[in-house]
Amino acid sequence: MVFHKGCDEHASLDNERKAIKEMTAHFSDFSLSGAFIRVGGKPSAFIFAQALNPETLVVHALKADAAVPGLYQVMLNEFLSRQAQGFKYVNLEQDLGEEGLRKAKLSYHPVG
Numbered sequence: 001m002v003f004h005k006g007c008d009e010h011a012s013l014d015n016e017r018k019a020i021k022e023m024t025a026h027f028s029d030f031s032l033s034g035a036f037i038r039v040g041g042k043p044s045a046f047i048f049a050q051a052l053n054p055e056t057l058v059v060h061a062l063k064a065d066a067a068v069p070g071l072y073q074v075m076l077n078e079f080l081s082r083q084a085q086g087f088k089y090v091n092l093e094q095d096l097g098e099e100g101l102r103k104a105k106l107s108y109h110p111v112g
Contacts, residue, residue, distance in 0.1 A: 020061050023048050032060070035079050039068055045075040055088040062092075072104070 023032060027048075036046040045064035052058045057080075064071040084090055092105050 016061075020048070020063075023060060033083050035075070035083075037064075037071065037075055037078070039065065039071070044068055045071050047075055047079045049079070049083065051087070052091065054086075056091055057084050057087040057089070058091040059093065 023030060027034070030050060032048050032050050034046060034048040036043050038044060045068075046061070047059060047063075048061040049057050049059045059076070062072065062076060064075050066072075080090060089111070092110075
């Protein structure tokens with residue numbers, strides 16, 4: 001699965017890519033849960049999350065092929081409907097100053 005957004009050109013994106021590689025390499029060590037979606041037989045979206053405490057699930061990474069409309073939303077909805085039962089809160093982490101990401105996260109009506 002390859003998603004290019006200029007990772008080599010932006011330190012924050014490069015660090016995010018490195019963190020995702022580390023999470024993938026040590027998935028069970030970090031007690032992560034995750035999923036991926038295939039579109040046309042090829043992996044096109046993935047999500048990694050972890051319980052912060054008994055009430056809060058933290059989504060560390062959510063990536064999808066932006067060329068597939070609605071794929072981010074489907075990935076998040078499908079994952080949470082299966083893996084977030086019992087959690088009161090879902091933490092989608094920082095928006096990193098990205099306006100589109102901030103708008104998307106606010107659309108979920110955060111409590112704080």
